[in-house]
């Protein structure tokens with residue numbers, strides 16, 4: 001197998017212990033696997049231990065069923081100094097029919113840390129294919145939007161605090 005160092009793939013059989021009350025796979029079980037895949041992708045790429053800083057845009061497009069094979073396709077989309085955005089596409093395959101569905105995509109921001117758990121620099125990603133350049137640009141846009149959102153929420157908080165005291 002020839003998978004670049006910034007990409008990883010993991011396939012898991014959905015077992016009955018992952019089911020929720022409706023009999024489909026529990027969202028929390030998928031989130032746990034997503035976090036593991038994001039960690040594996042970031043740690044393998046950077047060669048460092050990595051922690052999860054944030055996760056966004058987790059949208060469950062369709063339910064996942066017990067008995068399906070779920071594959072997580074992860075890629076480092078963007079690198080900052082110590083941070084990395086890992087994008088994960090999740091596809092579910094019904095084993096008998098081999099019908100494959102795209103069930104989820106999401107984005108994790110992981111930070112590489114050293115032995116003292118302090119952020120440490122990661123190798124810079126050099127996007128070389130059109131897909132990699134598109135993912136880099138989209139990750140950069142998400143980073144800017146996250147920053148703008150945080151600033152706007154802070155503004156609302158400050159305004160509310162000002163009204164409460166004033």
Ligand SMILES: CC(C)(COP(=O)(O)OP(=O)(O)OC[C@H]1O[C@@H](n2cnc3c(N)ncnc32)[C@H](O)[C@@H]1OP(=O)(O)O)[C@@H](O)C(=O)NCCC(=O)NCCS
Nearest residue numbers: 051052053079080081082083084111113117118119146150
């Ligand atoms: C991730 C962590 C190590 C960052 O620590 P920090 O003191 O903020 O470190 P820095 O200021 O050097 O930031 C490190 C990187 O995180 C980014 N970052 C930190 N806080 C951020 C925030 N609120 N929003 C966006 N990015 C942020 C910085 O931009 C920086 O990225 P860069 O190096 O690529 O430029 C720290 O927040 C942490 O330990 N968080 C808990 C992680 C964890 O335990 N996750 C599992 C939860 S169950």
